[in-house]
Amino acid sequence: MTERPPTDGTGGDPVCWLDRVCPACGRLVEGEPRPDRCPECGEPLPEG
Template identity: 50%
Template sequence: MTTHGREAEVPPPAADRAPEPAGGGEPVCLLHLVCPDCGRLADERGARSCSRCGTPLPDSGP
């Protein structure tokens, strides 16, 4: 197929394209700052308990 003397650009098949980045959201590395009871995100990275309800936050790892 030609358009004004040039070949039309055909996008590559889906398997050949890089995945589209997900829109919005926080990175997974912040999950340890989400209160398991009320869902509030901690204000500080070093927080050990929820500032809203006082529930201890999950451990950040080993």
Template identity: 55%
Template sequence: MTFPGDEAVPITEPDGDVGGDPVCWLDRVCPDCGLFLTDRTASTCPRCGAARDR
């Protein structure tokens, strides 16, 4: 059912980059639990205790 004033909106390409987080942040993610590690000097993950990949 359509109503007065309803008009089809043309489909266009997305504006700019619609990607996710940059790959360069992968070294900041715990390989076991996925926590984003903010302390770059820590040798283990504060959530799960896994050793950080360096």
């Protein structure tokens, strides 16, 4: 018996922006390279 996971057809990218979300205020921090800190509140971002 072989069970296949359902395909959703999106083929989306892995959630790669989680390390860009400020843990303190939830702001999505953009920029390359990724800033060390949240520009909004100054909270250090977690290392990816």
